[in-house]
Amino acid sequence: MTGHVEARAALLLLADGRLPAGGHAHSGGVEAAVLDGSITGLGDLAEFLHGRLATSGLLAASFAAAVCRSVRAAGPATELVADVLAVFEAEVDARTPSPAQRAASRAQGRTLMRVARAAWAVPAHPPAPHHCVALGIVAASAGLEPRDAALAAAHSSVNGPATAAVRLLGLDPLAVTGVLAEIAAEVDRTAAAADAASALRSPERLPAGSAPQLDLLAERHRTAEVRMFTS
DSSP states (O other): OOOHHHHHHHHHHHHOTTSSSSGGGOOTTHHHHHHTTSOOSHHHHHHHHHHHIIIIIHHHHHHHHHHHHHHHHHTTOHHHHHHHHHHHHHHHHHTOOOHHHHHHHHHHHHHHHHHHTTTSOOOSOSSSOOHHHHHHHHHHHTTOOHHHHHHHHHHHHHHHHHHHHHHHHOOOHHHHHHHHHHHHHHHHHHHHHHHHHHHHSOGGGSOOOOOHHHHHHHHHHHTOSSOSSOO
16 A cells, blocks of 8 residues: 555645646536526636535545545455446446536546556556546555545546636636635535545445536537537
């Protein structure tokens, strides 16, 4: 298992937006929200991020933590890990009614797994898991704790969309950083809640908070004639 200091560095690497894992190509619904006028400035963005964190962010963080915990417990038992991951994949599918969101999640998961294999001993399968499942797998492979996996997922759920808003609306990056700083404590609380849920519940009982607006935005974005982001 990776040493404590090395694991802390691995968490920073995993959460770094510059990691070439394809996150920069996804807006998390922000582009569609900008196009339909739902997000026009910092206030709208902050509200959007809070809502995203409380729904899809909590879901992703819970599954990332649970997958990390399961992979750590299974150890090198490849067949056991594959069986466990199949259950998590099915549960995330059930919580993701939008085909566009499922496709975006698996695209990001596939890219993250590919990048992670250059740094850690990451299993070859599944080749294209949901992003939160991939985060859990990679976190375990990097020697991180389930709480770390949850934190990386929660952070990703708001950081990527916030960065996309800067590009789409020409917002002041410093002001957007201020919005993220205001949400930081909530990100920590979400990660803690996700970690606690993952430790006490089986996969089918993990959080399943719905975000219909995000589903609708994803489907609208998929059919948009002009778009800057993949999702």
